[in-house]
Amino acid sequence: DTGVSQDPRHKITKRGQNVTFRCDPISEHNRLYWYRQTLGQGPEFLTYFQNEAQLEKSRLLSDRFSAERPKGSFSTLEIQRTEQGDSAMYLCASSLAALGRETQYFGPGTRLLVL
Amino acid sequence: QKEVEQDPGPLSVPEGAIVSLNCTYSNSAFQYFMWYRQYSRKGPELLMYTYSSGNKEDGRFTAQVDKSSKYISLFIRDSQPSDSATYLCAMKGGNKLVFGAGTILRVKS
Numbered sequence: 001d002t003g004v005s006q007d008p009r010h011k012i013t014k015r016g017q018n019v020t021f022r023c024d025p026i027s028e029h030n031r032l033y034w035y036r037q038t039l040g041q042g043p044e045f046l047t048y049f050q051n052e053a054q055l056e057k058s059r060l061l062s063d064r065f066s067a068e069r070p071k072g073s074f075s076t077l078e079i080q081r082t083e084q085g086d087s088a089m090y091l092c093a094s095s096l097a098a099l100g101r102e103t104q105y106f107g108p109g110t111r112l113l114v115l
Numbered sequence: 116q117k118e119v120e121q122d123p124g125p126l127s128v129p130e131g132a133i134v135s136l137n138c139t140y141s142n143s144a145f146q147y148f149m150w151y152r153q154y155s156r157k158g159p160e161l162l163m164y165t166y167s168s169g170n171k172e173d174g175r176f177t178a179q180v181d182k183s184s185k186y187i188s189l190f191i192r193d194s195q196p197s198d199s200a201t202y203l204c205a206m207k208g209g210n211k212l213v214f215g216a217g218t219i220l221r222v223k224s
Contacts, residue, residue: 042119042214058211
């Protein structure tokens with residue numbers, strides 16, 4: 001079990017550029033979540049997938065953000081026309097949905113800095 | 116008002132002390148309660164998961180939930196310098212987790 005992995009771990013970009021992050025969940029997990037964490041705050045939910053279907057999106061997810069999970073395996077999060085306010089840690093989590101209890105396991109995160 | 120309130124600290128204690136971390140919440144729909152530990156520049160790591168009111172113990176860690184008061188706690192016994200981290204409470208009522216802001220804990224040797 002290699003856990004949740006994310007790539008890249010760090011990204012520095014200039015305002016207005018597009019960036020894409022990748023998340024590889026734990027292999028048998030059917031749910032995948034994206035969260036954003038800013039300094040001094042807890043993670044905030046952005047969106048989640050069950051298999052390849054995107055089932056919920058937060059109002060935090062502006063139209064500059066898009067997420068995909070083709071074939072229900074890895075997921076990508078793209079931010080278009082980045083703004084300085086997008087600077088944050090982007091966390092991915094995965095889980096095996098079952099009746100009742102569900103545990104989300106987090107990856108190490110991608111730290112984004114927009115200059 | 117935030118759905119989950121957590122004192123950000125920092126909380127500084129000597130090695131061996133008992134640590135008490137707390138969160139309050141406002142949403143009665145929350146059914147599951149978790150504590151995550153996050154080291155600097157790392158992802159959150161699950162420590163404790165509870166469902167019902169009452170206590171749950173795992174080694175040096177005890178999680179306590181009081182649904183009537185909308186209050187949860189995490190106790191750490193015999194604290195160690197390696198426990199120095201940010202502790203995040205998290206709650207789940209639907210599919211997403213709602214986190215507190217995290218409490219920074221520093222255990223001095």
